[in-house]
Amino acid sequence: MYSGLTAMKKKSVAVVIVSNGPGELTTWVNPVINELNKINKALCDDDKINFTLRLVLVPCPNATGKEYLVANSWNKFELITKSKSFWKLLIKPHSFANWPKKGVVIFLGGDQLWSILLAKRLGYLNITYAEWISRWPQWTNEIAAMNLKVKKLIPKKYQYKCQIIGDLMADIKLGSEISLKNTEKNYIALLPGSKKAKLSVGVPFFLEIADHIAEENQNINFIIPIAPTTDKSEFLFFQSERNPIAKYYSSKIKTIKKIKDSCFDSVIETSKNTKIYLIEKYPCYEILKECDLAITTVGANTAELAAIALPMLVVLPTQHLNKMNAWDGIFGLIGKISFINKFITFAIKYFYFKKKKFFAWPNIKAKRMIIPERIGNISPVKIAREVLFLIKNKNKLKSISDSLQKERGNKGAAEKLASMIVNAIKKL
Known part of the structure; x- marks a missing residue:
């Protein structure tokens, strides 16, 4: 099940991203991992955080079955597990890989409950990106909300967990070289x-x-x-x-x-x-x-x-x-x-x-x-x-x-979510 980058040495912290479909991979996952690596690269050598990136694909009726191939082609993950293996991963995570004692699980697609269950199973912190609603605020550690509406829907006793970071899809790279407007049509x-x-x-x-x-x-x-x-x-x-x-x-x-x-x-x-x-x-x-x-x-x-x-x-x-x-x-x-x-x-x-x-x-x-x-x-x-x-x-x-x-929410969400992840890692 190993794919993408193979770690040269054992890392101390695992960053585990939970996602489902091709849209979420492209518009949510990819920008966040790019920002994570950018932040880590910007830190001086003494401050750099040691983490591995792992992707867990979860069952979803809207998935295409090609998510594994898409993510693997990026060559950015130490480990990718397919959606059909999710329940086996949840029951026997060590049958797939060695898991560091400390880590963070981030929800970026699928059902929010799956990321919470995986975090509990691994003993990791959990961060949920909530585009419209945070469904299990009592069980997650931190919530990254798209806008104020999302935060207001969270029960008041859990709102302290929530930061408004903006809209991950607002950071979509549209490719400025494409233009259909060169005609009157x-x-x-x-x-x-x-x-x-x-x-x-x-x-x-x-x-x-x-x-x-x-x-x-x-x-x-x-x-x-x-x-x-x-x-x-x-x-x-x-x-x-x-x-x-x-x-x-x-x-x-x-x-x-x-x-x-x-x-x-x-x-x-x-x-x-x-x-x-x-x-x-x-x-x-x-x-x-x-x-x-x-x-x-x-x-x-x-x-x-x-x-x-x-x-x-x-x-x-x-x-x-x-x-x-x-x-x-x-x-x-x-x-x-x-x-x-x-x-x-x-x-x-x-x-x-x-x-x-x-x-x-x-x-x-x-x-x-x-x-x-x-x-x-x-x-x-x-x-x-x-x-x-x-x-x-x-x-x-x-x-x-x-x-x-x-x-929708404001731009800059990928950078803010990556900062939340890095700060969570530093506290471990």
Whole structure:
């Protein structure tokens, strides 16, 4: 299980980072470990702290399975444990490596409880980065909060543990060399989903949205960031007759071609000659940041788009809920039984959707409608009309972007969190 750097000698303190998905690795973990090493390098030789960096990946439904490869490619960790090994690590940590007597466990993704359990098991201090809420303040040693709202949600008797450090995602390096604004065109990002259940609806639905928009406005370019869990072949599959939902939509893919000497990797051309550019790099915030608007389905991607203050329109067509055999997991299995399928569809439509107030993460956390959500029996043409209205209404887009920005924290969080870790180590 050892990977990355191999320690030349035994270190006295372990810095153990707990994380889960590719987004958290890129936007939270990497900036923090870079700041840790920067602080240590800046100290004089006599003051340098001796620590090893270890990464523990934890089980998460939003993980892609490629997190280990991503982290290992950085060559910055003495030890990386895969998510499937987490429970074994918790029970028998010494079966993976020798653990120093002193250390700090930092939560940077997944479930906050996992980092607390691991810290207790190893006898280490625990620091939790709380983006929206600190769930177990009584059991953690220190809390690094994104903003004042997070601190206020902590019971008063535990607020002394909390420091407001800002927003780790505000420190995202966007890559200033990327610019889409060298033409008069607008750019719209399409995010139809990353899992089969969402793609089965999202691919034909979003293709038709693009065709309707292009028919009315030729001054718009479309891009799709391809999630790590999918590939171009799935776009072809879900727009074909092999996907039973595709028959409800007329838009099809005519070709997918590679592109050279471009920030895009490929281009889809629909049967109605609409071009949609594909980006395989993940994450691609530097390109998304340049877009005017994103059309997305519900999910964690709404939080990532909010972090770069990109205005978005969130759509969730509910007219295909009866096609449960296209879904993943237990719903896909039991949905094949006709009467159960009808019962689940009825329950979701008339209880879950009516009871749930917000579906997009920015709206859920702000407890108000910051970004528009269109949930229900919606059509691509209706969404296309709203998108065309938003693209023309620059003040509305700016208002959404400003509201998203206000809900986030300030920059400089990675440096402050690294300082908290270093100070905790010095006290050990």
